[in-house]
Amino acid sequence: MNKELTDKYDVIIGLEIHIQTNTKSKMFCSCPTGYFQKQPNTHVCPVCLGLPGALPVPNKRAIELCILMGLATNCNIANEIYFDRKHYFYPDLPKGYQISQYKDPICSDGYVEISNGQKVAIERIHQEEDVAKSTHHTEGSTGKEYTLVDYNKSSVPLIEIVTKPNITSAKDAKDYATKIRQIARYLNISDADMEKGQMRCEPNISIQEKGKWEYKDGKILPIGEYKLNPKVEVKNIGSITAVEKAIEYEVERMSAELEDGEEIKQQTRGWNAAKGITEFQRYKESADDYRYMPEPDIPVIDISKEDIERIRKEIVELPNEKIKRYMQDWDITEYAADVISSTKESAEYFEKLQKKLSESMNEKDSAKEASNWIMGPLYAIANKQGKEIADIGVNGDDLAKLIVAFKEDVFTKNKAEELLNQSIEKGLNITDEIEKLKSAKESVGSLDNIVKQVIDENTQAVTDYKSGKEASIGFLVGKVMQLTHGTANPNDVRNTLIEELKK
Amino acid sequence: MKIDVKHIAKLSRISLTDEELKKFTPQMEGILESASVLQEVNTDGVKPMKGHIKLEEVREDISGECLTQEEVLKNAKYKEAGCVKVYGKVFGENQES
């Protein structure tokens, strides 16, 4: 929206996130969950195929993971779990209903703090089951449309995390989705890979005239005679970046529609990543059409305080806490803390490196060096290899030795980075190389002698320097560095040279 | 008690003729009517009477045997590439029946 429009309209976003949780078996039967790239319809039994008479048997681990997600997002946990049936008719839903939770979700009233400090309110997290995978085709010979259905995905455990409509920008929505994904991954609740469909984000978006609505008890209410604009739901979002792009597109589209004097209709649209647009799918069926009813085949599951405390033990330090700790205890910049804590693996790498370094220097310096090396050389290498920093094959203890040697002036930072690269490319042993360079440094003797030798051997450069061509000092520094195998400190070399040349 | 049988049929992707609608509507309304006496009971604050189990009694997460692909597809009218094949448009307007 341009300035005129952002002055006129507020953007209101709620986000529904579905996450497949990490279990070995399905939500209501013992079929294995790992369906990715498996032969179609080979992970299926009478229960997940919806055959008459088959009874659902809930999965304990799935329920624990749902509770874990709730605890990590500051939710209240129900002490009784009820399931409901949500009816709709579609080939991917063999029973004609999905077992879900309607009135009483397992987790409710939580929040996640996003980067700008706002607490995004979570209304509920409920447990349900995934549907089958369907692909749509057209028959060559007859031109008839048809759908192929693979039930391997049918009844894989799925949790739905629903926010209240209190996100106010596309960027915040993206940030919130990122935090949810990080929590899911840190706690091994899910791999949450959006490309594989393990995590799906469906924003609902509306724009309202400024000052004409209020947010009360988790709802958007009109003020006075104002008629609220309906919301639009966007599906088929395949990446976290697309969450932001799709919302930005919708806000533009809806504000343009309103400015043209048109009325927005409540509808579902699909994100087309290739074109960067949303496309109309259907006008939305109202909630009543799902004809929810209590699931009669599953008893009420009682959750005790002990259950909750046992599950709570699985919570580890999460990115938000890590960011605060890195900044407060170690003076790490917010940006670096955010990047380093973005995955559990990189945070662990950083913390191990910091700990190892702290054997040789103080806590803060250790953290700063670790952060600088990770944010600089390590990420450069990781990006080049297209890997995570924990996977590029640099042993943290070796890297610590390298950093300590550099800090002790055994060699320059350039030399240290060169060694790091060579250890990856040629498999050089960093510890051995450090030892070699240490003894080399001892054998080449004092810097003064080398400087004298270089001055004697490079009369032309010396003459140039003395006649005012100050740039030739660089050449002489280079010569000294060569003779010291890069072990000298270039500033020391430069200063010693200048002193010596004054004589 | 009025119900919109046409709407209910549509949600279930069942097409009914006007004649069938005329026949079924009073039948279904009658069923609801007789069940509706239950509505007269005050259930405020009364929880559903259902069996309870403890979380520790819920099925452990262990994967087991499945049907073969052949068995899964046995009852499908049409099949293709190991999948159940369903004719119709994306949102289920079944052109078959």
Ligand SMILES: [Zn+2]
């Ligand atoms: Zn199954």
